[in-house]
Amino acid sequence: MNLNEYFDLYGHQQAGVVAKKAGTTLGYLRGCLYGQRRMSADIAIRLEDASDGDMTARELRPDLPWPATQRPAQPATGQEAAA
Numbered sequence: 001m002n003l004n005e006y007f008d009l010y011g012h013q014q015a016g017v018v019a020k021k022a023g024t025t026l027g028y029l030r031g032c033l034y035g036q037r038r039m040s041a042d043i044a045i046r047l048e049d050a051s052d053g054d055m056t057a058r059e060l061r062p063d064l065p066w067p068a069t070q071r072p073a074q075p076a077t078g079q080e081a082a083a
Contacts (some may be wrong), residue, residue, distance in 0.1 A: 001054055001055050001056070001059060002055065002059040002060060003029065003032055003033050003039070003055065003060055004033060006018075006051065006054060006055050007029075007033055010054075012026065012030075015029055016029075018047065018050045018051050018055075019047075019050075021050035022043065022046040022047045022049070022050035022051075023043075023046055024043055024046070024047075028043070039060055039061060041057070041061055041064055044057040044060040044061045044064075045057045047060060048060070
C-alpha cells in the first residue's frame with residue numbers, strides 16, 4: 001500500500017507511530033503525502049519494515065528500479081523426489 005492509502009486506512013495518529021518507528025516524523029510523511037517532499041529510498045525501506053509490510057518500498061517509490069523479487073522455491077513433487 002502506498003502512503004495515501006495508509007493515511008486513509010489508519011489515519012495520522014497511526015502514521016505518526018510508524019514514522020517514529022522508522023526514524024522519521026509525521027511532518028516528513030505529511031510533506032511526502034501532499035507532494036511537498038520526495039521520500040528517500042532509505043525512508044521507504046524503513047517504513048516498509050516499521051509498518052510490518054503494510055506499506056511497501058516499491059509502492060512508496062514506484063519510480064525507483066527496485067531489484068526483482070525472488071519467487072519462493074517450489075516444493076518437490078513425488079516424481080522429482082524419486083528421480
